[in-house]
Amino acid sequence: MINVTEPALTISGLHFAYPDGREALRGVDLTLAQGERVALLGPNGAGKTTLVLHLNGILHGGPGRVEISGLPVTPSDRAAIAEIRRRVGIVFQDPDDQLFMPTVAEDVAFGPANLGVRGTELDNRVDEALSAVGMSAHRDQIPHHLSFGQRRRVAVATVLAMRPEILVLDEPSSNLDPASRRELAEILESLPVTVLMVTHDLPYALELCPRAVILDEGRLVADGPTVDLLADRSLMSAHRLELPFGFDPVAALASRRSPS
Amino acid sequence: MSTPLYLDRESPLHRLSPEVKIAAVVLFTVVVVVTPRTEFAAFGGYALLIAAVAVLARVPALWLAKRATIELPFVLLAVALPLAGHGERVDWHGLSLSIDGLYGAWNIFAKGTLGVLASLLLAATTTMRDLVLGLDRLRCPSVFTQIMTFMLRYIDVLADDARRMRIARLSRGYDPRFLWQVKAFAVGIGALFLRSYERGERVYLAMLSRGYTGRLPQTTSGSAPVREWAFSAMLPVAAAGIAVAGLVLT
Numbered sequence: 001m002i003n004v005t006e007p008a009l010t011i012s013g014l015h016f017a018y019p020d021g022r023e024a025l026r027g028v029d030l031t032l033a034q035g036e037r038v039a040l041l042g043p044n045g046a047g048k049t050t051l052v053l054h055l056n057g058i059l060h061g062g063p064g065r066v067e068i069s070g071l072p073v074t075p076s077d078r079a080a081i082a083e084i085r086r087r088v089g090i091v092f093q094d095p096d097d098q099l100f101m102p103t104v105a106e107d108v109a110f111g112p113a114n115l116g117v118r119g120t121e122l123d124n125r126v127d128e129a130l131s132a133v134g135m136s137a138h139r140d141q142i143p144h145h146l147s148f149g150q151r152r153r154v155a156v157a158t159v160l161a162m163r164p165e166i167l168v169l170d171e172p173s174s175n176l177d178p179a180s181r182r183e184l185a186e187i188l189e190s191l192p193v194t195v196l197m198v199t200h201d202l203p204y205a206l207e208l209c210p211r212a213v214i215l216d217e218g219r220l221v222a223d224g225p226t227v228d229l230l231a232d233r234s235l236m237s238a239h240r241l242e243l244p245f246g247f248d249p250v251a252a253l254a255s256r257r258s259p260s
Numbered sequence: 261m262s263t264p265l266y267l268d269r270e271s272p273l274h275r276l277s278p279e280v281k282i283a284a285v286v287l288f289t290v291v292v293v294v295t296p297r298t299e300f301a302a303f304g305g306y307a308l309l310i311a312a313v314a315v316l317a318r319v320p321a322l323w324l325a326k327r328a329t330i331e332l333p334f335v336l337l338a339v340a341l342p343l344a345g346h347g348e349r350v351d352w353h354g355l356s357l358s359i360d361g362l363y364g365a366w367n368i369f370a371k372g373t374l375g376v377l378a379s380l381l382l383a384a385t386t387t388m389r390d391l392v393l394g395l396d397r398l399r400c401p402s403v404f405t406q407i408m409t410f411m412l413r414y415i416d417v418l419a420d421d422a423r424r425m426r427i428a429r430l431s432r433g434y435d436p437r438f439l440w441q442v443k444a445f446a447v448g449i450g451a452l453f454l455r456s457y458e459r460g461e462r463v464y465l466a467m468l469s470r471g472y473t474g475r476l477p478q479t480t481s482g483s484a485p486v487r488e489w490a491f492s493a494m495l496p497v498a499a500a501g502i503a504v505a506g507l508v509l510t
Contacts, residue, residue, distance in 0.1 A: 085469060
């Protein structure tokens with residue numbers, strides 16, 4: 001059903017203004033190939049979250065077009081939007097917002113159950129998604145009793161259970177300790193899906209995403225290999241992006257390519 | 261989800277489906293309430309039934325008694341009735357008591373205690389999660405069961421929020437000793453409300469993103485087998501038997 005040559009995501013000329021008149025998106029064009037991992041960078045208030053909420057039709061109404069593997073996002077068409085929400089899995093920043101059911105397994109089952117999956121097939125989906133994030137042992141636990149890193153991983157599982165084509169992550173590394181951060185990176189690298197990762201964590205973007213785009217004031221102002229963008233000092237400072245103290249993106253990437 | 265009212269034990273009653281337990285307790289309570297207050301023997305019979313259920317559920321008497329103290333305010337009200345009641349009076353240790361009031365007090369005390377004990381036994385053998393599930397299967401309107409489901413999930417998150425806000429207040433030298441210092445606390449409650457409201461919006465977005473269309477999916481299918489219904493029906497049926505027997509014999 002999915003044409004491999006078809007882009008996973010196509011956004012063209014997307015505009016959006018909030019009801020109070022604030023323009024959040026002023027003409028965004030972006031294409032993601034199947035299986036690509038792309039970082040969406042930008043300062044606070046650049047419109048990153050607004051853009052993400054357009055990918056599955058939660059926000060809409062401005063001019064422009066969004067297509068997920070060739071299927072246009074048309075919020076008025078209920079059947080189409082259900083399919084879009086299956087294809088686009090959004091992992092929100094606060095796992096407590098994402099995990100609202102009483103147990104881990106029920107929460108992971110929520111998405112596929114909304115798609116009409118039932119019975120053993122549903123159980124299989126839950127097992128598969130939980131094992132993909134290494135949380136099978138916590139199946140029947142209460143989300144509140146898990147550590148923050150574990151909750152973030154379960155949040156990833158809740159969308160994996162819907163077998164998405166694009167995984168959209170909003171600040172996946174925020175509030176994680178370094179070990180949880182690395183574990184999540186390993187999980188994300190192992191997944192065979194297209195990933196769009198919204199983040200302020202530039203080293204994390206470099207580690208996981210070969211390509212990055214910078215969104216500022218509702219426009220895409222840069223698009224290229226992550227290491228090139230991060231190494232471009234004038235571009236970075238023009239858009240309030242700063243690397244952590246002492247971090248050299250070129251050296252970091254080189255050291256990863258040739259592990260000693 | 262584990263409340264102080266739930267007692268984690270292995271017993272046949274813990275294994276029963278929640279809906280049959282809820283139905284049994286409700287019916288039992290109805291039978292108790294409609295029993296005329298003068299049927300003293302019948303109330304004794306009900307108490308024996310409750311004791312038998314407690315033994316079956318392996319709930320210790322002391323554990324029950326402690327939690328039954330929630331009933332005390334009502335008992336205090338009942339104590340006032342014989343003193344304040346009208347009509348024929350008797351003298352007892354120098355106190356003049358109204359007979360009608362005595363019956364009234366007995367009525368409140370006996371029916372209240374039996375009802376509280378039955379509810380406690382239900383709570384002791386059923387987790388909150390299962391109670392909601394049971395209500396759902398008993399065709400309780402889904403808007404109520406959904407609200408309860410979310411409450412179960414977020415009550416701890418809210419409590420944590422409140423705890424963090426309290427620590428933040430204390431860390432900035434807030435030390436409320438007098439009533440007029442509660443302003444910060446009151447403002448904190450307001451902030452907590454706003455936070456919860458905003459969280460509600462974010463949760464809703466997350467639900468929409470996973471295909472929510474206004475109904476929580478019914479993932480746990482099937483209901484209790486007839487055997488369980490028959491087993492749990494023994495409680496209200498026995499109670500009704502006692503009530504009828506009491507009425508016929510007197």
